[in-house]
Amino acid sequence: MKYKDYYAILGVSRDSDTATIKAAYRKLALQYHPDRNPGNKEAEEKFKEISEAYEVLSDPEKRRQYDLFGTVGGAAGGGGGYADPFAQVVEEVFESFFGGRRRSRGRPVIQGEDVRLSIELTLEEIAAGTTREVEYVREDICDHCRGTGSAERMPPKPCATCQGTGQVAYRVGGGFFQQIVYQPCSTCGGSGFYIPHPCPICEGKGVRPKRHVQVVDIPPGAVGGMTLSLRGAGHKGPWGGPAGDLLLEIVEKPHPTFARDGEDLIYEVWVSYPDLVLGTTIEVPTLTGESVSLRIEPGTPSGEVFKLPGKGLPRYGSRRKGNLFVQVHVWVPRKVSRQEKELLEQMRKSQIFSPAKRPMEKSFLQRLKDLFRREEG
Numbered sequence: 001m002k003y004k005d006y007y008a009i010l011g012v013s014r015d016s017d018t019a020t021i022k023a024a025y026r027k028l029a030l031q032y033h034p035d036r037n038p039g040n041k042e043a044e045e046k047f048k049e050i051s052e053a054y055e056v057l058s059d060p061e062k063r064r065q066y067d068l069f070g071t072v073g074g075a076a077g078g079g080g081g082y083a084d085p086f087a088q089v090v091e092e093v094f095e096s097f098f099g100g101r102r103r104s105r106g107r108p109v110i111q112g113e114d115v116r117l118s119i120e121l122t123l124e125e126i127a128a129g130t131t132r133e134v135e136y137v138r139e140d141i142c143d144h145c146r147g148t149g150s151a152e153r154m155p156p157k158p159c160a161t162c163q164g165t166g167q168v169a170y171r172v173g174g175g176f177f178q179q180i181v182y183q184p185c186s187t188c189g190g191s192g193f194y195i196p197h198p199c200p201i202c203e204g205k206g207v208r209p210k211r212h213v214q215v216v217d218i219p220p221g222a223v224g225g226m227t228l229s230l231r232g233a234g235h236k237g238p239w240g241g242p243a244g245d246l247l248l249e250i251v252e253k254p255h256p257t258f259a260r261d262g263e264d265l266i267y268e269v270w271v272s273y274p275d276l277v278l279g280t281t282i283e284v285p286t287l288t289g290e291s292v293s294l295r296i297e298p299g300t301p302s303g304e305v306f307k308l309p310g311k312g313l314p315r316y317g318s319r320r321k322g323n324l325f326v327q328v329h330v331w332v333p334r335k336v337s338r339q340e341k342e343l344l345e346q347m348r349k350s351q352i353f354s355p356a357k358r359p360m361e362k363s364f365l366q367r368l369k370d371l372f373r374r375e376e377g
C-alpha cells in the first residue's frame with residue numbers, strides 16, 4: 001500500500017479543522033465531478049482521490065488512524081466489544097512499511113500498562129448486577145500529535161539502525177564460540193521508530209495521561225475479592241501498541257441485614273417467647289426489596305433454621321440461585337414491669353415451661369444414665 005498524503009490531495013494543512021476540510025472538499029469535488037467532466041479519465045481519478053481523502057479526514061477516528069499510521073485499516077471496522085482496533089492497523093502498516101518482507105525477529109510491540117481499581121458494591125447490586133461509570137486517568141492518544149509522537153504529525157517511520165525491530169545484533173566472542181546477542185537499539189531507544197522532531201507535549205510517545213470514563217457492566221453474583229478484567233480499557237500503548245486492561249477488584253460492602261455465605265444468605269430474626277410457643281407468621285425481607293411470609297409453627301424451638309429456596313444470591317455466570325436461611329431466636333427483654341413479673345413467676349411454677357421436668361427433652365447425659373440403669377436391672 002502506497003502512502004497517500006490526503007492533506008496535500010485536499011490542499012489543506014495537517015492541523016486543519018473539519019470545517020476547513022469540508023470546504024476544501026466541496027470546492028474540489030465540484031471542480032472534478034464526473035458529471036461536469038464527461039469522458040475525462042484524469043478528472044475521474046482525481047475525483048476518486050478527493051473522495052477517499054475526504055472520507056478519511058472527515059471522520060475523527062479514521063483521521064486519527066491515518067495520522068498515526070499513514071493509512072486506515074482496510075478491513076471493515078471493528079466488531080465491537082473491547083477488541084483493540086490498533087493491533088490490526090499496526091500490523092497492516094508494518095506490512096506496507098517493510099514492503100512485504102517477513103519480519104524475522106518481529107517489531108517491538110509496546111503494550112500499555114493495566115489499570116487497577118477497586119469498586120464497592122452492595123449486596124443488592126451484587127444480586128441484581130449493575131452498570132457503573134468508572135472514572136480514571138490513563139495514558140491515551142495525544143491530541144497534539146494525534147498519537148504519532150511527531151511534532152509535524154507525520155506517521156512514524158521505522159528506525160534505520162535497527163530496521164524497525166528495536167534491537168541490534170552484536171557478535172560476542174570468536175571462533176567456534178561466537179554468539180549473537182541482541183540489545184535494544186540505542187538510536188530509537190528500542191521503540192523501532194524514527195521520529196526526527198518529537199511532539200513537545202508527549203515527548204514523542206504519542207500518548208499522555210487523560211481522564212477517562214468507562215462504563216462497566218457487572219454481572220449478577222460477583223464475589224468480594226474477584227477481579228473483573230476489561231480488555232483494552234487500560235493505558236494505551238505508545239505508537240499504537242495495544243492497550244492494557246482495566247482490572248476491577250470487587251469489594252463487598254457489609255450489609256446491615258444479611259450475612260453472606262457463598263450464594264446463600266443468612267438472616268437472623270428475634271421473636272417473642274409466646275410467638276414460638278403459640279406460633280405466628282413473620283415477614284422476612286429479601287434483597288429484591290419484596291418480603292416473604294414465613295410461618296412459625298406452634299412449639300418451634302429457639303435457634304430453628306428455616307430455608308427459603310432460591311431467595312439467595314445468583315451464582316456468578318449462572319442462573320442458579322442460592323437459598324435464604326432464616327434463624328429464629330427467642331427475644332429476651334432486659335427489664336419487665338411488676339405485672340409482667342407476676343405473670344412470668346406463674347409460668348415458672350408451671351412444669352410445662354421447665355425443660356428438666358419434661359421427659360421428651362431429657363438431656364443427653366440423662367438418656368445415657370437411663371440406658372445403664374436398665375442394663376444393671
Ligand SMILES: [Zn+2]
Nearest residue numbers: 142145199202
Ligand atoms: Zn504528542
Ligand SMILES: [Zn+2]
Nearest residue numbers: 159162185188
Ligand atoms: Zn532503532
